[in-house]
Amino acid sequence: MKKRTIWRIVTTALVCLGSAYFFWPLSKVKLGLDLRGGVHFVLEVESEEALKFDLKDTRDRLVQEMLVNRIPGVVTIENGYLALNNIGLGQKDALDKILNSRISGYDLKSVDSGFRLTQTENHKLGLIQDANTRALEVIEKRIRDIDPANVLEPEITASGTDGRRIVVEIPGIEEGDRERVKTLLSTPGRLEQRLLANSDILFFPTREEAEKYFNGKIPPEFELFPDIQTDSSDNLPVKTPVEPLIRRWVLLDSKTGLDGADIIGANRSPDQFGKNEVHFILNQKGADDFAVLTGIAAKDNRQLAILLDGKVVSILGAREKIIGGSVSISRGGGFPTQEAEDLASQLRSGALRAPMKFLDDTVVGPGLGLDSIRSGVKASLLGFGAIVIFMILFYHWSGVNAIVALIVNMIVMMGLLGSFKATLTLPGIAGFALTLGMAVDANILIIERIKEELRLGRSIKASIDAGFDRVFWTIVDSHVTQLAAALLLLNFGTGPVKGFAVTLIVGVVASLFTSIYISRFIYDWILDRNPNPKSISLGTHTFFQKTSFDFMKYKSVALLISWGIILITLVVARPWSPENNPHIQLGMQFVGGNDMTVRFKGDIKPEDIRQKLAANGFSDAKVVSYETTDKGVQDFSVKVKASETGDIKDNSLQTAALKSIFKEIDRDAASVLPSLNLEGTQNLIERIAEENPMNYPGDLKERSIKYQEVGNLVINSRNQQATRMFDTFNDLPVGVPAQVRAFLEKSYRIGGVSILKNESFSPSISGEWTQKTLQAVLWASVAILVYVMFRFTSSYAVAGIVALFHDLLMALGLFTLFKYEFNVPVVASFLTLMGYSMADTIVVFDRIRENSHKPEYRLASVTQLINDSINQTLSRTILTSFTVFFVSACLWLFGGPALNNLAFPMTIGVITGTYSSIFIASPILVYWERWFPPQEKIKQVEL
Numbered sequence: 001m002k003k004r005t006i007w008r009i010v011t012t013a014l015v016c017l018g019s020a021y022f023f024w025p026l027s028k029v030k031l032g033l034d035l036r037g038g039v040h041f042v043l044e045v046e047s048e049e050a051l052k053f054d055l056k057d058t059r060d061r062l063v064q065e066m067l068v069n070r071i072p073g074v075v076t077i078e079n080g081y082l083a084l085n086n087i088g089l090g091q092k093d094a095l096d097k098i099l100n101s102r103i104s105g106y107d108l109k110s111v112d113s114g115f116r117l118t119q120t121e122n123h124k125l126g127l128i129q130d131a132n133t134r135a136l137e138v139i140e141k142r143i144r145d146i147d148p149a150n151v152l153e154p155e156i157t158a159s160g161t162d163g164r165r166i167v168v169e170i171p172g173i174e175e176g177d178r179e180r181v182k183t184l185l186s187t188p189g190r191l192e193q194r195l196l197a198n199s200d201i202l203f204f205p206t207r208e209e210a211e212k213y214f215n216g217k218i219p220p221e222f223e224l225f226p227d228i229q230t231d232s233s234d235n236l237p238v239k240t241p242v243e244p245l246i247r248r249w250v251l252l253d254s255k256t257g258l259d260g261a262d263i264i265g266a267n268r269s270p271d272q273f274g275k276n277e278v279h280f281i282l283n284q285k286g287a288d289d290f291a292v293l294t295g296i297a298a299k300d301n302r303q304l305a306i307l308l309d310g311k312v313v314s315i316l317g318a319r320e321k322i323i324g325g326s327v328s329i330s331r332g333g334g335f336p337t338q339e340a341e342d343l344a345s346q347l348r349s350g351a352l353r354a355p356m357k358f359l360d361d362t363v364v365g366p367g368l369g370l371d372s373i374r375s376g377v378k379a380s381l382l383g384f385g386a387i388v389i390f391m392i393l394f395y396h397w398s399g400v401n402a403i404v405a406l407i408v409n410m411i412v413m414m415g416l417l418g419s420f421k422a423t424l425t426l427p428g429i430a431g432f433a434l435t436l437g438m439a440v441d442a443n444i445l446i447i448e449r450i451k452e453e454l455r456l457g458r459s460i461k462a463s464i465d466a467g468f469d470r471v472f473w474t475i476v477d478s479h480v481t482q483l484a485a486a487l488l489l490l491n492f493g494t495g496p497v498k499g500f501a502v503t504l505i506v507g508v509v510a511s512l513f514t515s516i517y518i519s520r521f522i523y524d525w526i527l528d529r530n531p532n533p534k535s536i537s538l539g540t541h542t543f544f545q546k547t548s549f550d551f552m553k554y555k556s557v558a559l560l561i562s563w564g565i566i567l568i569t570l571v572v573a574r575p576w577s578p579e580n581n582p583h584i585q586l587g588m589q590f591v592g593g594n595d596m597t598v599r600f601k602g603d604i605k606p607e608d609i610r611q612k613l614a615a616n617g618f619s620d621a622k623v624v625s626y627e628t629t630d631k632g633v634q635d636f637s638v639k640v641k642a643s644e645t646g647d648i649k650d651n652s653l654q655t656a657a658l659k660s661i662f663k664e665i666d667r668d669a670a671s672v673l674p675s676l677n678l679e680g681t682q683n684l685i686e687r688i689a690e691e692n693p694m695n696y697p698g699d700l701k702e703r704s705i706k707y708q709e710v711g712n713l714v715i716n717s718r719n720q721q722a723t724r725m726f727d728t729f730n731d732l733p734v735g736v737p738a739q740v741r742a743f744l745e746k747s748y749r750i751g752g753v754s755i756l757k758n759e760s761f762s763p764s765i766s767g768e769w770t771q772k773t774l775q776a777v778l779w780a781s782v783a784i785l786v787y788v789m790f791r792f793t794s795s796y797a798v799a800g801i802v803a804l805f806h807d808l809l810m811a812l813g814l815f816t817l818f819k820y821e822f823n824v825p826v827v828a829s830f831l832t833l834m835g836y837s838m839a840d841t842i843v844v845f846d847r848i849r850e851n852s853h854k855p856e857y858r859l860a861s862v863t864q865l866i867n868d869s870i871n872q873t874l875s876r877t878i879l880t881s882f883t884v885f886f887v888s889a890c891l892w893l894f895g896g897p898a899l900n901n902l903a904f905p906m907t908i909g910v911i912t913g914t915y916s917s918i919f920i921a922s923p924i925l926v927y928w929e930r931w932f933p934p935q936e937k938i939k940q941v942e943l
Helices: 002-022 045-070 089-101 122-146 174-187 208-214 284-300 337-349 366-419 424-456 462-494 496-529 553-571 607-614 648-665 681-691 701-720 736-746 763-791 794-817 824-851 862-894 897-931
Strands: 038-045 074-077 082-087 106-110 113-119 155-159 165-171 189-194 222-228 246-253 262-272 276-282 302-307 311-317 326-329 356-364 593-601 620-626 632-643 753-761
Touching: 002 366, 002 496, 038 122, 038 174, 045 074, 045 082, 045 113, 045 122, 082 648, 089 106, 113 122, 122 155, 122 165, 122 174, 122 337, 155 262, 165 262, 174 337, 174 356, 174 648, 174 681, 189 246, 189 284, 189 462, 189 897, 208 246, 246 302, 262 311, 262 337, 276 284, 276 337, 276 607, 284 302, 337 681, 337 701, 366 862, 366 897, 424 462, 424 496, 424 824, 424 862, 424 897, 462 496, 462 763, 462 824, 553 794, 553 862, 553 897, 593 648, 593 763, 607 620, 632 648, 648 753, 681 701, 681 736, 681 897, 701 736, 763 794, 794 897, 824 862, 824 897, 862 897
Parallel strands: 222 311
Antiparallel strands: 038 165, 038 356, 074 082, 082 113, 106 113, 155 165, 189 302, 222 246, 262 276, 276 326, 302 311, 356 753, 593 632, 593 753, 620 632
């Protein structure tokens, strides 16, 4: 064995072992939320609120400084600035002195009525950046309170060009825990203490009554705040369908005596009657301010109000000045335990500088993730198996060579994914399978070229050398165009789409390595053992060999037919008019709204759900039933659009309304008890800890830690049931203690409905997805155009782009005609189609360029040059398409609902890509030569 062969064996072994280190055992592979379940939130900081808060804070400080310096006047907050009224021009120097020493970031200008104080642009930018940074820090702290042991491994990242968006992914959080987590993350947690107003009347039944009392406008020294009514049974806020019910309006001083910035610690604790209150500790500044505030209250016989996020939570009196900085917040019947814990967490983590709104809110149950894994892996294995059978039947031992290279490709791909700590998502599994199909393309190109060289009379060694050398740039060019599309996907997508992009990128890199290095190494190893072989196993098929079809004779007819089909399809589908169009099925990412997958026990029909939804105001809801392996349950996709003027708060209310409707449809809804099949892990653990059936010592947090194991055991057992639901309490695992089992049977009903997936998208983000889609297609086209112009000429580039858009429009027309849903993963599929379409065309382009340098074609017409080039590459063009078609068709047919939409464009695109390489791109080269003969010739000098 030659020394070079030994080194290549060692190199290959080291690459495989090094790759295996990063993914073996398979538990090292990090699964995305769509596979293991959890929540995915995209929040946006409402930075403008930080500017308003700063205006209010500055007003309070300015009023205090004006009192100290005896400057008369009134300071009010207007539209983005502070108005200083009834102040003479002679006071400007005194105001400038205050601004220079006490208040920064504002410009002072004189106006007719006094002065105007506006925030400088640099100050605004600083406030917005501080609000964004603070939001990220606060969310991290609050999630640590949810998961102090970091068992869930949450991911929190800043997003967007201005850093206003925060992406939060928390595995293991389920539908039952969703609303609590959302509230905990998005609530600003801004605590204030103010004196009740020095007025004859302090409480009003409505805001209108208060304004009427003050002749239409609340005086600037006062502000009105709501006091929320609570339910006496559990002391939770009583909610109307829109907002918590307001018990009364309370008139307070406009000046904040103390805010939550001075809190250094907070916790839930029982009062003297055993009811929950929230206790917090202030730093020295806060303690001094609280002492001053309580001193004023005691002296003037006034009360204090404690506000949380603009709502009164407690009103208390002070007989004397309170020093020490220790404060307790209580409510009439005491806080519910969970609410007290969450409030303490919000106070500990500090207040957000600005509130946040949810743009994207997704919950995927672990049961749906397991089903998706099974469907995705099954479809991928079927596709891989089809490739293996095809390669061995067609190419015999050379096919085995390709399969060995393909296996090494898989190992390297998994190693790269593991080394980058990439997340494997369901579209990522599809991308993995598609990449394997594309990787085989390179081996087919090599084998077919070797066979062609052998037919020309070359020796086996010379044919192998020529086969690899002459397809090298074809492989590189085709892989680069796919890489361009994948890189744009990485920049375009989030979550599952990024997983798809990462898989494609590592697949392209691994494919280049294995097709050029591993396949060549195997052939060289065989030649080392037998330097002068008499034969080589390349298969015996003569598929489309020595053909002489006159393709260009039918170029005009082909162009007319294909573009005519596109035109007819688009006219029927009318994609430019999505409103009330049955063919245009836009996903919730593009229109805003709720997308839920719901599982019911029993014989529930789609009509039953539609009628119930329509009766409750959701007449436009779309309900589609899915087939399940278990006949005892039915799965339904329920999609409800958000109102055009709505926001994520409306979406949340819509979600709550939909859940209530599903509970009404539930055949097991006779009892008012909560459903165990809808309960989340965290909520279950806390409910058990509150009841404490095992009589564990310690506070709620300590008991929750002890009950965590049994809570996880119950929920995991539920998710491992065949239907992902309990049928009876007898399905509870044997490891559940009898006391806990008794508590569950007493406090829950089983329930006949389960929410497997719940996605909620704000209408404000839907327009951004549309813009991103168009941008991604545009930039992918530009990137491919520039690269093809660099490697070939502008005529090739134009022909390739026209063929590319032909494939896109054909796939898009058929996609809409068959009424598939257009969602973000589908955009990823179309972008992948763009890369593949150009890769297929490049195979023909490379042969045209190669032939143009041969003596026999120097005097030939362009038509003959192109016809011969297509005939020479026809077998490899069709065979390479077969392998990708096998995989995409398997994903389409067997990948389940989550992959059907994604795989369909690729399945159609493989067919149209092969067709367009012959009948779209190639004819354009003929027409280009005819239209622009002086400027550019097809017969291009090699690079």
